[in-house]
Amino acid sequence: MNLYPADIEAMAARIIAAFGARRLTLATAESCTGGLIVGALTEISGSSAVVDRGFVTYSNQAKIDLLGVGPETLERYGAVSRQTAMEMVEGALERSGCGVAVAVTGIAGPDGGTAEKPVGLVHLAARSRNGARLHREMRYGDISRSEIRLATVRTALEMLIEAAG
Template sequence: MSLFPADIEAEARRIITEFAARKLMISAAESCTGGLIAGALTEIAGSSAVVDRGFVTYTNEAKMDLLGVNAATLKAYGAVSQQTALQMVQGALFRSRADIAVAVTGIAGPGGGSAEKPVGLVHVAARNRSGTILHREMRYGDIGRSEVRLATLRTAFEMLIEVAVTQ
């Protein structure tokens, strides 16, 4: 029995299988998902050939210390922003042995949202060492904390697969 929904487990299995065959490694920088990306991937046997490391950077200090996110970026744009997600993914890639990284930062709720940054807003970024960088601003809505986090996981997996094509 998996800890994750069947579709997420199937995508994790696909990523582990395909990335292992191509000898690609992944790192993940996670804020609102709190380690779920790394957790879902490592739920799959054989993941040690693919998962290099994960960074759970829930606070701004952790984002700066572990990933090198610039304090000025956080001050100007906030933790939940495209700019922060892009710096997180860069830090996850270049502070690891990974070929591909993914980063997520958002507001899972139930509180913490505002008119400008509502609950369900998540920025997801993926990057590979060949220079391909992807970003998506997702607005899942106020669908519940767990649902926002699982939807973010699904998006992150899609983007890992998408960015792997150009690696």
């Protein structure tokens, strides 16, 4: 039995193989996915050589305490924002010593959306020590909570590959 859909497992395997060959390590900082990204990566044999840590920072306080997100950032822009995602990925990179990190924050629903920040809105950020800095604003739509979370995992894995160059 597989925990994840085949396409996610294939992407995770590709990352573990590519990062392992380059001796790159990675960290994740997750809010709306609650650890699903690091879970997909650690589902792959050999992941211990690549995956250093995963920060699950579901609450604002966790984002502040574990990743160093500024309280003023959360107050001004909200947890689901480009600014927060970028501070999350910076914190993950700084606090882990890894070569690459990815961060996600969003509204998985079915509640919590507003006209300005609807259900399905997710901000993702990836960064590498070689200088890559990526951000994506995804609007997956009002699909199921599980579908939003898995779509976010897919996008995050793509961004890890892109950030690593």
